[in-house]
Each structure stands twice: as C-alpha cells, then as structure tokens.
Amino acid sequence: MSTFDNPFDPARRLRSGCPCGQHASAEEHDAAMQLACAAPQDEAKRYEGVVASAVMRAVFPKEIQRRAFLKSVGASAALGVLSQFFPIKMATEVFAQGAGKLEKTDLKVGFIPITCATPIIMADPLGFYQKQGLKVDVVKTAGWAVIRDKTINKEYDAAHMLAPMPIAISLGLGSTPIPYTVPAIENINGQGITLAMKHKDRRDPKDWKGFKLAVPFDYSMHNYLLRYYLAEHGIDPDTDIQIRSVPPPEMVANLRADNIDGFLAPDNICQRAIYDGVGFMHLLSKEIWDGHPCCSFAASREFITTSPNSFAALTRAIVDATAYASKPENRKSIAEAIAPAAYLNAPPVVLEQVLTGTYADGLGNIKVDPKRVEFDPFPWQSFAVWMMTQMQRWGQIKGDVDYKGVAEQIYLAADTGKVMKEMGLTPPASAYKSFQVMGKTFDPEKPKEYLASFKIKKAT
Secondary structure: OOOOOOOOOOOOOOOOOOOOOOOOOHHHHHHHHHHHOOOOOOHHHHHHHHHHHHHHHHHOOOHHHHHHHHHHHOHHHHHHHHHHHOOHHHHHHHHHHOOOOOOOOEEEEEEOOOHHHHHHHHOOOOOHHHHOOOEEEEEEOOOHHHHHHHHHOOOOOEEEEEOOHHHHHHHOOOOOOOOEEEEEEOOEEOEEEEEEHHHOOOOOHHHOOOOEEEEOOOOOHHHHHHHHHHHHOOOOOOOOOEEEEOOHHHHHHHHHOOOOOEEEEEOOHHHHHHHOOOEEEEEEHHHOOOOOEOEEEEEEHHHHHHOHHHHHHHHHHHHHHHHHHOOHHHHHHHHHHHOOOOOOOOOHHHHHHHHHOEEEOOOOOEEEOOOOEEOOOOOOHHHHHHHHHHHHHOOOOOOOOOHHHHHHHHEOHHHHHHHHHHOOOOOOOOOOOOEEEOOEEEOOOOHHHHHHOOOOOOOO
16 A cells, blocks of 8 residues: 555555555556546645554554454544544644754844743753754843834744733734734743732731732733732722733832832742842732743744744744753752843842742741742643633623634644654643632633623623
8 A cells, every 4th residue: 555545445455465455466456546546635635644544554553453443433433533542633744844944043032031031041041042053032121012012023033922912912902913823831820929018917908909019011911810819809900909010120119119019920020029128929829820821932923934944943942941941950050040131130049039939938938839930831722711711801802702713823732732742742632721710610611601700800
C-alpha cells in the first residue's frame, strides 16, 4: 500500500502485496489501477493519510486484525476511535509544516517590568531566542496602554500583555478591533491585594466603602479579580469604592503619597511596597482563584500569517523559557538575572521572595507559599470564556457573545499544544476545564448561567 493511500479502506493492504487483493503484486495492481485511483483532494488530505497510515501500522501490525477492525466498526468510526489515543490532526499539521526558513530574524518584543514577564525576559539571557535563530530585542515599556499601542502600530512584533487584552483588542474594546492571538500564558497566580499600612486593622472588605483602589488596566485579571472579591463581600465596585487604572511602576509611589488606599497588582509591585514599608499583603490573588492566569504572550494574527516560521520559533523560545521558569530550583538564579535596570530594576531580595514564595507580609510575619507564582504556558480556552463573562458582568461588552468562537480564535491552544509536544512537553488533552473562584464552580459549557448567578453586576 502506498503511504498516501487510504489506511481506512479494509480492502487495501498496508504492507506488501496487491492493495485490493486481486493482483499478485503491488506493481501489477498499480499498472492496472493507476488511472482509477483518485488523487488526494489537497496537500492536507495527503499528509493526513501519511499520518493515519503510520498510526494504523502501529496499532494493527497484523493485516488481518486491521481488516477485521475496519469491517466491524467502519472507516469513520475507526478514525474517531484512533483519534482518542493519538492526535492525528495535530501530528498531520506538524508533518505538513516542518521547520521552515525564518521570514524575519530580528524581532522586537515589549514587556512591562514585573515578574510576570519572566519567561519573555529570561529567554534572552538564557539564549532561548538565539537557539531558535532569532535576535530579539526585549523592550521595557512603561504601561499597558503603551504596550497595546506600540504593538498595534507594529513597533513591536509581539508583546507581554495582560491575558484579557488580546480579547479586548480583538473585540474592539478601547481600541480599533484587530485580530489578536495568545499563543502562551506567561504566568498563573503571582498577584496580590496590598493595602496601605494605615489599614492594617481594617481587614474586612465590608469596611472598605469609600476606598480608592488601583489596578494596572481596565482589561486585566486584576480588575476582574478585585471586582469579584469585593462583590462577594457585598461591595459594589462601581458605587461603593473607586477603582483607578495606574501603571504598575507608579503604584508604590501612589500608595506612599496616599493617593490610593491599596491595589490589586502584579508582583513584584506588592512585595516592593512591603520592602519599602508602605504597605502590607492583605491576600494573594491565588486565595481568590488558585491557578488563575495573569499575563500572556500575544501577537497579531497578521504577524502569524506573514511570518509563520518566525512566530513558531518565537513561541518555542517562550515555551522553553516558561518551562525553565516553572522549576523551583531555578527561581533564585532567575531573581538575580531579571533584577538589573534593563529588566525589572528591583532589589534581588524582593524578586527572590516573590519567586520562591517565602516572603515577609509587612505585618511582621514570614509566610511560605511555593505556588505564589507559577509558570504554565498552556492557553486554556476556558480562561478566555471566564474573562468574557466578567467583561459582560461589568458592562464592557453587551449582548450575546460567542464565547467559544472568540476563545478559540484568540487562545491558540492547538498551536501551543503542538509546540509543547515538539519540545517533549505534554499538553493537556482538552483546552477547556472547570475551576473554582472563591468556592464557586465555573463550568465553561454554561457561561450564561454563570453570569446570571451573580447578584452584583451591571449586566442585565
């Protein structure tokens, strides 16, 4: 049987001999049937046949078993059964695409100086970009709006963004709608609610009416988690308090100047406020939702389309750096590497407390939580669905939302899974999973019911 023949045809043989069983040899069969054999519909079908043939050979080493299996379940069902045990579609794409020549080798990637950007930054000094044939200029940037604008204006090829930002940009929230993508999540957890020292005896959120609290950006997990936390305690975030957008590098100065009462911010900002003696850790964001996404690695769909090989190489470098950062034994060396002014411009001891999870809370206690920040690149599409429920909840988007359609256009779980497999990592079997936020279960199959369950919301 030819490598390109249909492996789900029980009348054909996978190995030597006549494919249809009516001729003494494959050569004789080919001579008789050449004009009758249909050509593959396209390249993709041809490659799919190659992969499927290889799978069938591995699963059914004996011809009689393969034929019996196909006759009993039929070709269509056979493909479905095999796909449960082997990602035929994914393997087909890998086979079809190959490595390819880089369309662009000099790239610019913007980042905000916070520990969430660790994989993007670390890929530079660790040589992961160079390993992929890339020369990447990682550019420290002042705030999220600047990151968004520079990326939209193509000054950056890709960027460190808050996980909801590519969804907002794609939907045209706060900017011109441009199709954006998330090949990888930068980090999970790694944020906290920090309050000014004067509030150390006001730990019950019910007592926070009139507070001025800061988040880094309107379209951020910080905004959604803070609103969620307050609403669960009966505080309406739109009427009982003020929420301001403040760039992370300016948050500690605003807390010191008494312009704000606290913030839900990324690290290392929380730990820097404690280090400077102006704030204390009220709680880690993982105490609201353990395992929540925060920042992402994002690129426009145009960049992916025009420079697919460069994009793939960049994604491999980011995923590789994320895998390195996820190992606890590497955290101390990472703290030293990202501390210089060109990157985070922060005391190494502050970064080490964040990355190792052994930290001072500002109230005289030393706490230990190795999962204070974690690094997991997989862009769960259920994360995107949850973010859209919160965008709706607080009036950022209105009307019906095609949750899964949007999530699957932006959060490139299949592509990241392919890269992870190429690198010897194991991606999840599905891009959707349930999780709990403050004890409430989120089912990605029922986003409308989830949204309707909240008492405090703008959405009607």
